[in-house]
Amino acid sequence: MSQPTIESILQENRLFPPSAEFASQAAIKSFDEYQQIYETAKADPLAFWGNLAQQELHWFQPWDTVLDWSNPPFAKWFVNGKTNLSYNCLDRHLTTERRTKPAIIWEGEPGDSKVLTYEDLHREVCKFANVLKKLGVQKGDRVGIYMPMIPEAAIAMLACARIGASHSVVFGGFSAEALRDRLIDAAAKVVVTADGGWRKDAIVPLKDAVDKALEDGQSVVQTVVVAKRTGQDIPMQADRDFWWHDLEAGISEDCPAEPVDSEDMLFILYTSGSTGKPKGVVHTTAGYNLYAHMTCKWIFDLQENDVYWCTADVGWITGHSYVVYGPLSNGATTLMYEGAPRPSNPGAFWDVIQKHKVSIFYTAPTAIRAFIKMGDQHPQSRDLSSLRLLGTVGEPINPEAWVWYHQVIGGGRCPIVDTWWQTETGGIMITPLPGSDSDQTRFRHPTLPWHSGRCGELRRQFRRPQRRRLLGGTPSLARNDAHRLR
Numbered sequence: 393m394s395q396p397t398i399e400s401i402l403q404e405n406r407l408f409p410p411s412a413e414f415a416s417q418a419a420i421k422s423f424d425e426y427q428q429i430y431e432t433a434k435a436d437p438l439a440f441w442g443n444l445a446q447q448e449l450h451w452f453q454p455w456d457t458v459l460d461w462s463n464p465p466f467a468k469w470f471v472n473g474k475t476n477l478s479y480n481c482l483d484r485h486l487t488t489e490r491r492t493k494p495a496i497i498w499e500g501e502p503g504d505s506k507v508l509t510y511e512d513l514h515r516e517v518c519k520f521a522n523v524l525k526k527l528g529v530q531k532g533d534r535v536g537i538y539m540p541m542i543p544e545a546a547i548a549m550l551a552c553a554r555i556g557a558s559h560s561v562v563f564g565g566f567s568a569e570a571l572r573d574r575l576i577d578a579a580a581k582v583v584v585t586a587d588g589g590w591r592k593d594a595i596v597p598l599k600d601a602v603d604k605a606l607e608d609g610q611s612v613v614q615t616v617v618v619a620k621r622t623g624q625d626i627p628m629q630a631d632r633d634f635w636w637h638d639l640e641a642g643i644s645e646d647c648p649a650e651p652v653d654s655e656d657m658l659f660i661l662y663t664s665g666s667t668g669k670p671k672g673v674v675h676t677t678a679g680y681n682l683y684a685h686m687t688c689k690w691i692f693d694l695q696e697n698d699v700y701w702c703t704a705d706v707g708w709i710t711g712h713s714y715v716v717y718g719p720l721s722n723g724a725t726t727l728m729y730e731g732a733p734r735p736s737n738p739g740a741f742w743d744v745i746q747k748h749k750v751s752i753f754y755t756a757p758t759a760i761r762a763f764i765k766m767g768d769q770h771p772q773s774r775d776l777s778s779l780r781l782l783g784t785v786g787e788p789i790n791p792e793a794w795v796w797y798h799q800v801i802g803g804g805r806c807p808i809v810d811t812w813w814q815t816e817t818g819g820i821m822i823t824p825l826p827g828s829d830s831d832q833t834r835f836r837h838p839t840l841p842w843h844s845g846r847c848g849e850l851r852r853q854f855r856r857p858q859r860r861r862l863l864g865g866t867p868s869l870a871r872n873d874a875h876r877l878r
Contacts (some may be wrong), residue, residue, distance in 0.1 A: 399769070404791040408798060410827055412806045413475045414780065418827025426825055441857055445682050447719075448689075450484050451475050452651035455678075459857075469679035469857045470654035477658060477681045478521075478554035479649035482514040483719035494725045497544050499744050501590035501731025508543060510723070513550075516543075518647035521551040523639045527615050529582055531556030531650060534660065536580035536613070538562045538571055538598060541730045544619045544636065545706045546716045548584045553658060553677075556650040560660040560788075563588055563707025564596060564620060569605035570670075571573050575611045577672055584636075588622035592734040599626045629727020654678035661709055661817040661861075674819050681721060683819040688718030691809055692752050693781060693826050701727040701744070702754040702783075710785055714754060718819075731845065733762065733874050739770035749778040753801070756786035760793045768800055781826050783809045792861040843855030 415421050420429070433440040442458040443452075456472030485491065495513040498506045508516065529535060535552050537559050539545035545561075552559040560578040562571050575583065585602045586852035588595040599618055606613055619636040620626070621834075658677045662670040692714075700719050704710035719726035727748060733740045741763070745753065763771070782802050787798075789810060798808055813819060845877065 395579050402537050404795060405703050406770075408807070413806060414805075414807065414825045417695070418692075418825075419690055420698055420825050423825075423828045426828060432762055441682065443474075444686060444859075445470060445678070448680070448685055449475060449682060450480050455654060469676070472676055473654040474651040475654060475678050475681070475723070476554065476556075476649040476811075477677055477717060478517060478550045480681055480685075481550060481553075481717060482510060482517060484516060485650060485723045488723070490723045493723070494541055494699075495720060497725060497727045499727070499729045499748070500542070501593070501729075501740075505747075505779060506543060513543075513547070513720075514647050516547050517550045517554060518645050519640050519643050520547050520636075521554045521615070521647040522553060522643050523636075524551055524557065524582065524760045525647075526639070526643070527582055527617075529555065529557050529650070532656075533582075534578050534580045535559050536562060536571075536578065536583040537584060538564060538576050538585045538759050539599065539603060539619070539706070540564050540586055540591075540596065541705060541728050542586065542589065542619065542621055543728065544584075544586070547727065549706065549712075549716055554647060554649050556652045556656065558657045558659055558664070560667055561707050561712070562662070563705055565591075565705075566597055566707070568601040571607070572611065574670060574672075575605060577662075577670065578660050581611055581612055582617065583613050584617045584619075586619040586621040586626060587626045590622065590730055592732055593736050595622045596623060598625075600739075603629075605625065613714040640797060647653050652677055659711065659712065661815055673815050680767070681717065682857050684718040685721040688724075688759035688817040689722050691811065691820055691823050691825065692754070694719070694722050694724050694752075694784065697724075698751045698776070699727060699748055699749045700752040701729070701748075701756075703729065703741070703759065704754075704785070709818065710823060713819050714785075733766065738766040739774060740775060742771045742774035745776055745779065746774045751784070752780050752781045753779055754785060757784055757789035757793055758786060760784070760796035760797050760834055762791065763801075764793065764796050767822045776803065779803070779806050781809070782806045782847075783811060785811050787811075 398510070410418070420426050427827065438458040451473055453472070453474035455470035457471040458469070460468040460471050491511050492509050494507050495510045496508045535557050537545060537548050539548065549559050549561065560574060560580055562574050583602055585598050588597050589597050602616055615630060617635045617636055617639060618633060650679065653678045658675050658680055660672040660674055662672050688694065694700065702710060702714040704715055706712065706715055715726055715728060727744070727750060729744055737743070744750065779802060782797060798804060798806070802808070810822050810824055811820045812822040
């Protein structure tokens with residue numbers, strides 16, 4: 393007879409409801425309010441998503457049909473609609489008070505920092521979009537991005553979206569061989585990188601990795617754009633490698649967003665398949681934009697004055713959806729941090745929260761367990777009173793880490809949204825709601841999927857607009873029957 397698996401030495405059955413003050417100010421103030429949204433979506437999902445698309449996004453041309461499901465498993469969302477994700481993240485905020493609001497707060501590991509308002513970010517994106525055009529990048533082309541966590545990474549992503557080119561971001565910690573394979577598979581014609589980035593007090597030599605990835609000549613890369621970050625000497629190949637700042641010299645700041653079809657490819661992001669070979673997951677424009685926008689807005693309860701920090705790298709789907717596109721589409725202030733906690737400064741994250749008065753903090757259970765090992769003295773010696781909401785993503789969180797996170801980092805006052813999702817979904821699928829007063833705020837109690845299914849069960853009863861494809865059109869989609877989740 394098999395023995396039960398012991399997941400943790402701590403059994404945690406307490407409830408951690410939000411405070412009355414938090415719930416009263418939340419976007420979704422109670423479980424009853426969530427239930428009303430759920431029932432509306434369940435009764436007519438196409439009207440539900442169609443109404444949100446009209447209310448929450450800008451359209452150059454309205455769609456004819458919310459969903460075309462005539463050729464399953466290939467779903468087409470907002471058929472014949474024209475929009476642009478860069479416009480939704482930038483231009484539409486420029487006619488409001490958000491024009492001068494911080495869009496990106498950036499903190500470098502050595503302590504340098506920068507703030508880009510929405511007006512600043514729009515200008516920088518337009519300039520780099522014109523650089524890409526100057527290099528021959530056209531609508532439908534693919535651009536590789538291999539960058540540290542600096543503003544130029546987000547600028548490059550938004551510039552690609554602005555002109556209708558697709559980007560493929562590769563995590564800066566991946567090897568030259570991993571980068572080469574992804575550039576070849578994506579057929580990227582331009583690579584955007586940096587001389588290096590800072591990580592735990594050391595330089596990560598990104599340009600060296602790009603040179604090695606391209607040395608066998610198998611890719612179709614024609615141009616390498618290099619942002620200057622760390623300043624060490626690097627080789628620059630004539631007629632192939634160009635400094636970012638040189639290309640931008642004298643470039644126009646005017647670059648209207650290109651209207652793109654709802655179903656045009658936005659980006660490719662590689663995930664490992666069952667064979668171990670990377671597979672390119674494709675997300676298209678409108679459905680992804682809407683889902684990242686709404687999940688970020690509701691799950692993180694975004695308020696106008698929030699400083700929101702997701703600690704993920706832009707090389708992962710979490711960085712795409714909840715560092716760049718979701719927050720900026722909502723007109724929020726998103727924080728990017730280049731480095732990591734390290735022996736020379738184990739309290740680096742808490743310094744950032746204190747310095748920039750971060751109010752929403754979204755990180756991984758692995759990081760939380762590392763924080764615990766570093767010692768309570770580091771967060772306790774910083775002022776973390778600006779925090780009002782915490783989140784976790786990446787893998788299951790154990791009870792000890794959850795309670796420590798709630799008590800030591802959140803001061804016992806911050807709700808925690810423990811989220812579940814995947815690269816393939818593009819956005820959060822199962823989560824608590826921070827303003828809910830229901831039983832779902834219990835630690836590891838099965839929480840609710842977005843607008844379908846029973847508690848603890850994800851039922852694909854109808855399509856959601858973040859539905860993904862594999863590069864090349866392979867129909868490798870999630871099964872449509874119920875997937876029971878632990």
